[in-house]
Amino acid sequence: MKPRDLADLLLLAALWGGSFLFMRHAAPAFGAVPLMWLRVVIASACLLPLLLARRQGGELRARAGVMAVMGLSNSALPFVLIAWATLSITAGLAAILNATTPIFTAVVAALWLRERLTPPRLVGLLLGLAGVVVLAADQADFKPGGSGWALLASLCAALSYGFAANYARRHTVGVPALVSATGSQVAAAAVLTPFALWLWPATLPGAAAWGSALALGVGCTALAYLLYFRLLARVGPARAVTVTYLVPLFATVWGALLLDEVFTLRMALGGAVVLAGTALATGVWPRRKEPTSTPQ
Numbered sequence: 033m034k035p036r037d038l039a040d041l042l043l044l045a046a047l048w049g050g051s052f053l054f055m056r057h058a059a060p061a062f063g064a065v066p067l068m069w070l071r072v073v074i075a076s077a078c079l080l081p082l083l084l085a086r087r088q089g090g091e092l093r094a095r096a097g098v099m100a101v102m103g104l105s106n107s108a109l110p111f112v113l114i115a116w117a118t119l120s121i122t123a124g125l126a127a128i129l130n131a132t133t134p135i136f137t138a139v140v141a142a143l144w145l146r147e148r149l150t151p152p153r154l155v156g157l158l159l160g161l162a163g164v165v166v167l168a169a170d171q172a173d174f175k176p177g178g179s180g181w182a183l184l185a186s187l188c189a190a191l192s193y194g195f196a197a198n199y200a201r202r203h204t205v206g207v208p209a210l211v212s213a214t215g216s217q218v219a220a221a222a223v224l225t226p227f228a229l230w231l232w233p234a235t236l237p238g239a240a241a242w243g244s245a246l247a248l249g250v251g252c253t254a255l256a257y258l259l260y261f262r263l264l265a266r267v268g269p270a271r272a273v274t275v276t277y278l279v280p281l282f283a284t285v286w287g288a289l290l291l292d293e294v295f296t297l298r299m300a301l302g303g304a305v306v307l308a309g310t311a312l313a314t315g316v317w318p319r320r321k322e323p324t325s326t327p328q
Contacts (some may be wrong), residue, residue, distance in 0.1 A: 037267050044259040045275050049282025051252035052123035055115045058244035061237035064115035069228035072220040074249020079214040091211045098203045103219025106196035110189035120182035122293040127283030128303040129186035134310050135160040136194030156312025163305030209261035277307050
C-alpha cells in the first residue's frame with residue numbers, strides 16, 4: 033500500500049471512529065432521528081454538486097429504486113439505530129459492536145446468495161458471536177434504564193449494513209461510486225424528513241451540538257464516502273476492508289480523550305474476539321480474493 037493510500041485509510045478510520053463520538057455528543061440534544069437527518073442532508077448537499085459536475089445525474093435517476101433501498105438499509109436505518117444506541121452506551125462499545133457488520137454480511141450472503149460458508153468462515157461467525165456475548169454479558173439489561181436495547185439496536189444496525197452490502201453486490205455492479213454514495217444519502221434524507229420534522233426538538237440545540245452535526249455530515253459521511261470509494265478503486269476491497277479493524281480503535285481513543293469514557297478489560301477482550309471472528313468470517317485471515325467490506 034502506497035503512503036497516500038495508507039494516509040487515506042487512517043483518515044477514513046479516524047473519521048468513522050469520530051462519528052460515534054459526534055453521535056454520542058449531539059444525539060441527546062437533537063434526538064437520534066433529527067440528528068441523522070441532518071447528517072444525510074448535509075452529506076447530500078456536499079455530494080450532489082460533485083455528481084452534477086461530473087454529469088452523472090441521469091445515472092442517479094435511472095437507479096432511483098435501487099438507491100432508495102440502499103438509502104434505507106445502508107444509511108437511514110443503521111444511522112438512526114446507532115445514534116439511538118449511543119444515548120445509552122459508550123462510543124467505543126458502539127464501534128466494537130458495529131465491527132460485527134462483516135459477520136452479518138457473511139451470514140446474509142450465505143442465506144440469500146447461497147454463498148458457501150467455509151470452515152474458517154463458520155469458525156469466524158461463532159467466534160464473533162462469542163465476542164458479542166462477552167461484551168453484552170454485564171450490560172444486556174432490558175429493564176427500564178438498561179442498555180440491553182441499545183446493544184440490540186447496534187447489532188440490528190450491523191445486520192442492516194450486512195443486507196445492504198449484499199444488495200449492492202446484486203444491484204449496483206457497474207454503478208459509479210459517486211452515484212451510489214450520493215444516491216444513498218439523498219434517499220436517506222427523503223426517508224427521514226417526515227420523522228425528523230415530527231421529532232424535531234422543542235429547544236434549539238446549542239452551537240456544540242450543531243458543530244457535531246456538521247462534522248458528521250461533512251467529514252464522517254461526505255468526505256468519508258469519497259475516501260472509501262477511492263480506496264476501493266486504488267487498493268481493492270481486500271485492503272480497504274482493514275478499515276473495519278481500525279474504526280473501534282479510533283472510536284475508543286476519541287471517547288476516552290474527549291468524553292472521558294472508560295475502556296474496560298471486558299471491552300478489550302470482547303473487542304479482540306469480535307475482530308478476530310470478523311477477520312475469519314470475511315476471509316481477511318486467511319487471505320481471500322474477495323472479502324466483504326461495508327461503510328459506517
